[in-house]
Amino acid sequence: MKSVRRLGGWAARATALVTLCLTVYPPNRLTAQVSFHVAAGVRHSSALVHDSVVTGFDLRPTLAPALLVSVRDLLRPGWSTDVTLDVAPSGLRRQETGGSFDVGSITAVALTVGLQRHFGAGVSARLGVGGLRYAASQTGVFREGSGGIIPLGTIAATYALPLTFARRRQLEIEARYDVHQFITPALRTEGFRSGRPVHRMAILLQIGWGGGTTP
Amino acid sequence: MTPRCAAALAAALVLGACKDPAIPGRLGVNPFADTVIIAADTTVTLFHWPATRLPVRFWADPRSNMRFLVERAVAVWQYQFLYGELRGVVVSDSTAADILVRWRDSVPPDVPPDTIPAPNSCGGITTFDYDSSGLALVGPVHVSLTVLTGGSPASPGQLQDCMRRVSIHELGHALGLLRHSQFDGDIMFGSPIANYPSVYDRRTVETLYHAQPTVQPPPP
Numbered sequence A: 001m002k003s004v005r006r007l008g009g010w011a012a013r014a015t016a017l018v019t020l021c022l023t024v025y026p027p028n029r030l031t032a033q034v035s036f037h038v039a040a041g042v043r044h045s046s047a048l049v050h051d052s053v054v055t056g057f058d059l060r061p062t063l064a065p066a067l068l069v070s071v072r073d074l075l076r077p078g079w080s081t082d083v084t085l086d087v088a089p090s091g092l093r094r095q096e097t098g099g100s101f102d103v104g105s106i107t108a109v110a111l112t113v114g115l116q117r118h119f120g121a122g123v124s125a126r127l128g129v130g131g132l133r134y135a136a137s138q139t140g141v142f143r144e145g146s147g148g149i150i151p152l153g154t155i156a157a158t159y160a161l162p163l164t165f166a167r168r169r170q171l172e173i174e175a176r177y178d179v180h181q182f183i184t185p186a187l188r189t190e191g192f193r194s195g196r197p198v199h200r201m202a203i204l205l206q207i208g209w210g211g212g213t214t215p
Numbered sequence B: 001m002t003p004r005c006a007a008a009l010a011a012a013l014v015l016g017a018c019k020d021p022a023i024p025g026r027l028g029v030n031p032f033a034d035t036v037i038i039a040a041d042t043t044v045t046l047f048h049w050p051a052t053r054l055p056v057r058f059w060a061d062p063r064s065n066m067r068f069l070v071e072r073a074v075a076v077w078q079y080q081f082l083y084g085e086l087r088g089v090v091v092s093d094s095t096a097a098d099i100l101v102r103w104r105d106s107v108p109p110d111v112p113p114d115t116i117p118a119p120n121s122c123g124g125i126t127t128f129d130y131d132s133s134g135l136a137l138v139g140p141v142h143v144s145l146t147v148l149t150g151g152s153p154a155s156p157g158q159l160q161d162c163m164r165r166v167s168i169h170e171l172g173h174a175l176g177l178l179r180h181s182q183f184d185g186d187i188m189f190g191s192p193i194a195n196y197p198s199v200y201d202r203r204t205v206e207t208l209y210h211a212q213p214t215v216q217p218p219p220p
Helices: A009-024 A164-168 A185-190 B003-015 B066-079 B156-174 B199-208
Strands: A034-045 A049-053 A055-061 A064-076 A079-096 A099-120 A123-136 A150-160 A172-182 A196-210 B034-038 B041-045 B056-060 B088-091 B099-103 B122-127 B141-147
Touching: A034 A079, A055 A099, A064 A196, A079 A123, A099 A150, A123 A172, B056 B066, B066 B088, B066 B099, B066 B156, B099 B156, B122 B156, B141 B156
Parallel strands: B056 B088, B056 B099, B099 B141
Antiparallel strands: A034 A064, A034 A196, A049 A055, A055 A079, A064 A079, A079 A099, A099 A123, A123 A150, A150 A172, A172 A196, B034 B041, B122 B141
8 A cells, every 4th residue: 555645734834834935035135133044954753652452562753854944033132033844754663572663654744933042152042832743644543634733842952053154154053852742533533542742852953044143 | 031931841841741641441352363173282373464574465356346345345454453553455466465365156246336235145255275283374365255145136236235345354354353253243243244344343453463473474
């Protein structure tokens, strides 16, 4: 059976909105306070489901690429706010005693708003909230749909590299953690009453345009 | 927001989402293992297609709508699994198949199903070829669907309705559900009247595919 990877309508609309914003408001026309950032890296996720049928096993996304685009606005010196679109396609595996088996693929799409505090020496911290949606073929735990948009909380620590070319490109290294509760209609049908906390950790390299220098 | 406030919010975020949900209890699993007597010893026969052999390859008799019936039955069984324990594919080469599905005698016409029941109008049989030890299969699993003539006369539409049920039932056997259910609401009931697997069929096949098999699949 063919596995279909697709973005849901919500994710497609969010992507279109960001694209539209960047088209009519490109980085070279941004005011001195607004900057545009793109980040790429890898993401590790904890298990989406832990279940036991005869023996225990986990359903877990594989180590996956992560791509983030964000628009950041300086609120006042030392503080900025941002809107970030985060896309992470990954494989899905069932891990049990005796092996790990391919179960298909998923794409996690998250949209968050964040508040960032710049501490000086290139170090900053970000706290964000938003929503996440999984896009997957309608099989297995997604056979009755993904369950819609899931609330998501995120924290991140960023370090701007203290090098001339890095400053010019607003090159930053970011460690990003987020958490959400995973449950789908099929899991509810199976008898699960609440979602499982899913912890995700990403290491990202970020580049930016506009906004002048980092405060 | 001060750094202290942000740290408190972050901590609340993590702590508030740390509790794992309870794993649901799954009651009502029907017996699925069989017992066979080999050289005076009773052996438990427990078989399922292992994850390393997926997708299971089905071959369908090219006559009438057998391919449709097989594809439908495979999709129905695949749908029962939450964690990708089973994947099936219909292949066109019978020598490359794990499960062969044929018409036994006459071939019913491909017409829309008529849901007015016609008891005992069709049936099926699934056979496994074991080696001498009874602990390994030596060839593909054979499934045959048949038009029964002993019962009340059935229209072609009633036959098709019956074949839809029986094809799911027989493929259930071929997937490892070796025994019949005692409940008429289950598709694995001896003379199935349910159109699709019940929640008990689902729990039974799910449990089977996480149990340790005693019978090895045939060579690929």
